[in-house]
Amino acid sequence: EALAGHVRFEDMVALLWDGFFPALPHDISGLLGRARVSVFATMGPALPLVAGQPVYDAMRALVALMPDGSDLDTALRLAVAPGVALAALLRLRAGATPLAPDAELAHATDLLRMTSGAMPRAEVAAALDTYLVTVADHGLNASTFAARVVASTQAGLTSSVLAALGALKGALHGGAPGPVLDMLDAVGAPANADRWISAELAHGGRLMGFGHRIYRVRDPRADALKAALMRIEKVGELDEARLALASAVETAALAALRAHKPDRRLDTNVEFYTALLLEALGFPRETFTAVFAAGRVVGWIAHAREQAATGRLIRPKSMYVGPQPREAA
Numbered sequence: 426e427a428l429a430g431h432v433r434f435e436d437m438v439a440l441l442w443d444g445f446f447p448a449l450p451h452d453i454s455g456l457l458g459r460a461r462v463s464v465f466a467t468m469g470p471a472l473p474l475v476a477g478q479p480v481y482d483a484m485r486a487l488v489a490l491m492p493d494g495s496d497l498d499t500a501l502r503l504a505v506a507p508g509v510a511l512a513a514l515l516r517l518r519a520g521a522t523p524l525a526p527d528a529e530l531a532h533a534t535d536l537l538r539m540t541s542g543a544m545p546r547a548e549v550a551a552a553l554d555t556y557l558v559t560v561a562d563h564g565l566n567a568s569t570f571a572a573r574v575v576a577s578t579q580a581g582l583t584s585s586v587l588a589a590l591g592a593l594k595g596a597l598h599g600g601a602p603g604p605v606l607d608m609l610d611a612v613g614a615p616a617n618a619d620r621w622i623s624a625e626l627a628h629g630g631r632l633m634g635f636g637h638r639i640y641r642v643r644d645p646r647a648d649a650l651k652a653a654l655m656r657i658e659k660v661g662e663l664d665e666a667r668l669a670l671a672s673a674v675e676t677a678a679l680a681a682l683r684a685h686k687p688d689r690r691l692d693t694n695v696e697f698y699t700a701l702l703l704e705a706l707g708f709p710r711e712t713f714t715a716v717f718a719a720g721r722v723v724g725w726i727a728h729a730r731e732q733a734a735t736g737r738l739i740r741p742k743s744m745y746v747g748p749q750p751r752e753a754a
Contacts, residue, residue: 429649434532434557438504438723441562445730446497453501458528460501461535464509465526467491467502476517484510484715485590493581495733500726503586505532508719511712512539533557536719541707548660553706555653556699559646560717562724568592568599569721569728576729577739585729590718599717603710604633605700608674615673622674622681632678634697636689650698654705663705671701 428437435454442449450456468487475483487510491502513523516539524539533553537545545553562569572589576582593599612621625632657663675693682691703713732739 426645426649429559429646430551430555430652432558433554434561434720434723437558437561441723441727442500442730445727445734446500449497454531455528456497456501457505457532458526458530458535460498461505461509461526461532462528464491464502464506465513465523468506468510468513469523472513472517472523476514480511480514480518480712481594481715481718483514484718485587485594487514488590489583489587491583493583495581495730499582500730503582503726504723507590507715507722508532508536509539511715511719512536515540515709515712516542537706546660546662548657549662549706552653552657552702555649556702556706556716557720559649559695560699560720562721562727566598567595569725572725572729573732573736574739576732577736579733582726582729586722586725589721589725593714593718593721599714599721602634602696602700602703602713602717605697606704606710608633609667609670609700612670612674615670618670618673618677619681622677626681626685632682634675634700635678635682635693636691644692644694646695647693647698650695650702654698654702657705667701667704671697 428440432440433454435452435457438457439449439451439453467490471487471490475486478486484507488503488506491506492499509526516523521542524542526535526539530538531550531554534545534550537550537553565573568589571592572585575585575588612618622632654663654668658665658668675697679692682689699717700710700713703716704710708716
């Protein structure tokens with residue numbers, strides 16, 4: 426709430442990494458820009474080899490090309506690798522040539538430029554910045570824990586990030602925002618919202634974008650992303666009909682959930698407005714998890730560095746609870 430919409434992605438990286446790398450400068454914009462250029466050159470020869478794979482799998486394969494060190498250079502390359510890979514893959518899918526990074530641009534601005542082929546408006550780039558900052562870290566979630574387990578073995582940062590990418594792919598973690606748009610498509614029009622939602626709950630369905638395992642109040646990240654949406658709406662970069670449909674669905678869903686499960690507080694979560702914002706920014710819904718990774722990767726790196734520096738090997742014990750073994754005759 427204090428950072429999203431007020432600081433750039435570069436600022437968030439510097440805050441998360443403070444104390445984990447010697448002589449880390451306060452402003453790392455130039456370092457990230459040069460890292461994008463370096464990563465693009467490394468990935469270039471492999472792009473045709475993975476372009477036919479699902480976007481997330483292709484992105485993960487390209488990230489795996491990064492060296493498995495633990496120094497600042499490795500961290501910087503990993504910080505930009507998911508975004509650089511995604512932009513290049515989307516250009517190839519559109520039948521266009523991938524665009525090389527511009528090291529002088531801000532990270533969010535350059536990602537949008539490399540993806541669309543045009544310089545984004547300042548408000549649009551700021552909206553992506555808001556998203557990347559909002560998702561950069563969120564406690565000991567599944568992907569972050571996976572990163573820390575690998576880091577605890579003293580493996581390199583690339584190994585930790587690849588473990589986290591594997592965990593993030595699952596529908597119960599990073600794969601949830603896309604189905605929000607599927608729900609909006611199924612509702613179709615604001616007038617259908619109450620009827621559709623009631624029928625879905627009656628059949629035991631789940632409303633995507635509502636409720637959270639941690640929050641029992643409104644997810645504060647949802648408000649940050651909604652504010653970003655309102656800012657791009659003011660400059661005409663948002664489909665008004667889509668926003669009206671989403672508003673009707675949110676209102677109907679919250680009312681229905683209060684009536685359906687009065688003993689539980691199920692409120693709007695980050696996925697609802699993530700889906701709307703990333704759609705407005707031009708990302709296809711099947712790429713939403715990859716965009717998520719482009720923001721969360723810097724948090725994974727901070728956790729991995731902390732675990733390697735101050736933690737022990739994460740090695741839980743298990744207790745056998747199966748059938749008792751029979752003694753030999």
